[in-house]
Amino acid sequence: MLNLEWFRTFKVVYEVGTLSAAAQSLFISQPGVSLHLSALESYTGYRLFERKNRGVIPTDRGTLLYNYIIGPMIGLEEIEKLCYKKSKTSRATVSVGMCFTTFHYTLEEHVGHLPFNLITKFGECAQLLNELNAGVIDFVITSQTPPLPNLVYTPFMTTRNVLVCGGQTDISTLEKLIIANHPEPISDWLGNQVWFATSADMEAVKRFWQVNFEVSPDFKPSFVLPHYGSILRNLKSCNGFAVVPDFVCKHELANGTVKLAWEGSQQPEDMLHFAKRKNTSYPKELLHLENLLTTNGLS
Structure with missing residues (x-):
């Protein structure tokens, strides 16, 4: 069944030119953006974008589809603004991975005061880091630092x-x-x-x-x-x-x-590290977490 969110994602990717920028604009993960585009391409039967090293370029079919939907999409967005009372500022949603012990003794008491939405995930370091590298989660506290291509590690305490x-x-x-x-x-x-x-x-x-x-x-x-x-x-x-x-x-x-x-x-x-992707969508939110944990958490 056709999902209208596919069109919203397609429209934003077309306009910003990269999956990462679209993910940040839509407040979803980059794999989520890819999933929406793949589903829409499967539904239409055509490739809508050519993937390049620095972004995506719409195909002729993609340009044609954009021209067809842009008017109705703008109308739907206007209806959304009228029917849904939005807050003045949108809150980002950040997903964080760590072991339960670290969460319980460092971050748990501060969750209700965070200026953004938070999703926590518990697991082994190797699993969490692979998910971080793939764009499934946004931030990990880890004692392991495997050389994954998309990640940067910051040591912060022993x-x-x-x-x-x-x-x-x-x-x-x-x-x-x-x-x-x-x-x-x-x-x-x-x-x-x-x-x-x-x-x-x-x-x-x-x-x-x-x-x-x-x-x-x-x-x-x-x-x-x-x-x-x-x-x-x-x-x-x-x-x-x-x-x-x-x-x-x-x-x-x-x-x-x-x-x-x-x-x-x-x-x-053991040296504990903050781990995040090199091109994170939430630099301000992750810096807030780092400062919070360094000042009030583990130190």
């Missing part, structure tokens, strides 16, 4: 995993073992404690163990919970241990509900 425990947990034995600097007894003692993790494979714990003890942990977590916030809330009332990113637990460490059990003899750090 984070590292630390070992924490409940605020009332007796770690005097652990402290003595750490002072004695005997890795194997430390590993053995920790392996006999109650452990919390966010995944059954204990990815964060494995990395902490391999860096500090040069072996993999030989125990399983007692409790696997969906995110670090749930782990920290449970640690307030029990004697368990967990390996968590330092920015996640800074407030709990400050108020004493959990305590730092050990930073580790080795402290591997």
